Amino acid sequence: MKFIIPGRLDGLNEYTKACRGNAxxxxxxxxxxxxxxxxAIQQAVKEGRLAPVEIYPIQLRIQWFEKNRRRDIDNIVFAKKFIQDALVEAGILEDDTQRHINQCHDLVFVDKDNPRIEVELAEESRGKKGEQ
Incomplete structure (x- = not known):
């Protein structure tokens, strides 16, 4: 299952600045x-490309397409926190604990004409719901 987030999300630097700005x-x-x-999740569900996960744990494979190379990778991939929390909030994942997500793979590329984030939820071949 896969979905695409157009543009980019705030990185750690932007989030830290927002936290320090006011309460x-x-x-x-x-x-x-x-x-x-x-x-983006709702659009993918509507198109039939995304549905609630039934077998856990899963892997998250995220490809980050930035418009340039200005942001550090650790700053960029911080936004996976927003992605995981939104997946839980939207009902795609039961939770974002290690029992539910046991691997995250990040790849960062440059696409100045089409910055985006491609998120794939892949079933882990070893476990099933409730095991581990």
């Missing part, structure tokens, strides 16, 4: 980013 800045940034992710 509610971090929460507002988290909600804003999760809303972007949830819209």
């Amino acid at each position: 509610y800045g971090g929460n507002a940034a988290k909600k804003r980013n999760q809303k972007i992710v949830k819209e």
